Amino acid sequence: MSSPRLRKVFKGVDLHIQDLYLLEPFQIEYFPGWVPERELAAVLRAYPAIDRFLKARAPAVAAFLDATKARYPASADRSDLAQAEDTVIWTIADLVVYSKCPEVYDRLEFHTWDFAEVTNITPLEGRVVVDVGSGTGRVALEAATMASAVIAVEPVPRLRHFIRDKAEQSGRRNIRVVAGFGHDVPLPEESADVVITSHALGWRLEDELAESERVAAPGGYIIHCPGTAEIAAEEQQHRRLIGPAWNYRFARYREADGWKRKYWKQLPPTGSVGRPAP
Ligand SMILES: C[S@@+](CC[C@H](N)C(=O)[O-])C[C@H]1O[C@@H](n2cnc3c(N)ncnc32)[C@H](O)[C@@H]1O
Missing domain, CATH: 1.10.220 (Annexin V; domain 1)
Incomplete structure (x- = not known):
């Protein structure tokens, strides 16, 4: 900004x-x-x-x-x-x-968006969700109302404390908060059904996209809402995301301050980590 x-x-x-x-x-x-x-x-x-x-x-x-x-x-x-x-x-x-003052950031309206933008791609019920670059935990807490478990990955210690406090105050016991980065998520491969980023992509785009694919399970979803708009400055990242190397689908959606683009893909399916093996 x-x-x-x-x-x-x-x-x-x-x-x-x-x-x-x-x-x-x-x-x-x-x-x-x-x-x-x-x-x-x-x-x-x-x-x-x-x-x-x-x-x-x-x-x-x-x-x-x-x-x-x-x-x-x-x-x-x-x-x-x-x-x-x-x-x-x-x-x-x-x-x-x-x-x-993380509470000030948490109250900001400008980049809020309707969580249905995620759930109309894939339902989260019973799923293991990883929210990378979790900030004050807005996505993580929302996902936790549906998912079986949510792992919030956030590099700033004060924000990790903030998410834990918020989870406790709202009685959510299915959120784990860990230190990490988009390019270095401290989770094993194939450990999430859904990997989400919201306004937390692009510091090291290639490494972050590779890391999302490492952590997502076969059949899992990766959903990026980077908060980027249809402007020239965002075109290079957009082309990279939808190009043959990464092959994301995309759609426009509305945030409080204007139209943005979200990106998603499903990995080839062979199972789910959110449920016991049959
Ligand atoms: C704009 S905030 C978005 C927070 C939250 N996802 C939301 O939508 O409200 C960006 C967040 O990404 C975190 N961040 C910064 N660099 C990062 C990186 N390399 N990998 C993952 N997260 C990062 C910041 O600490 C911050 O919490």
């Missing part, structure tokens, strides 16, 4: 530069090519402790952070620094909100 959009979506949320300390290593690794470098350089130079923290937490991007700092000359103007801090923190606002 763009920074102006995030400001609108998270209106009223108070973010400041020290919130960078809330970031997980993998989130810091998303910085290159995303966080504006001139502003990032100003922040790193003004806050050596933050600079050291980011490098220690995500050594894979230490060289990038050093190079960024070296590339842009220092400015003596304090208002430039205030502007840079604001730009940096609002570029990554969603990452900060996940850890700082």
Whole structure:
């Protein structure tokens, strides 16, 4: 999401530069090519402790952070620094909100969608469902009203706690929450009847698609609702998903903020992990 959009979506949320300390290593690794470098350089130079923290937490991007700092000359103007801090923190606002106030993220309306978009592809009753990139667990909790078991895979610790709390409060005892990524799901092969992602695809598209197929059982379904629209910027991923390598079907559906595309496929059937073998 763009920074102006995030400001609108998270209106009223108070973010400041020290919130960078809330970031997980993998989130810091998303910085290159995303966080504006001139502003990032100003922040790193003004806050050596933050600079050291980011490098220690995500050594894979230490060289990038050093190079960024070296590339842009220092400015003596304090208002430039205030502007840079604001730009940096609002570029990554969603990452900060996940850890700082997940309840705010959970209440957002903009990317809600009708869960029938999943169940009209395949019923979930009695199934083992894996929800990858679970966030605050919206999909996982909804799936848990039908499925026999739901495994929510989420890399941010604060969000995993949030999902567990929500599951407990709503009396859902069939949800397990685990740490993991779309490209590295900590489950055995063929362990799910249905693998779902909602707004959680595309950081490492090829690896994520391969991992979904590894985890889904024969005859199982993989359903991706990446929240992408019919715009040029999304065309490459769309072509890849529906092309011969991955062969997904797709359809348009409505989210709160507009028309999106969902993708799904069924793997060739030979059994189900949700039920005992005959
Ligand atoms: C936009 S949120 C969507 C959350 C939820 N699925 C929903 O629809 O409300 C994206 C989620 O994916 C998680 N995430 C970030 N990188 C990820 C990765 N490489 N693999 C899996 N999940 C990731 C984030 O921590 C966040 O919880």
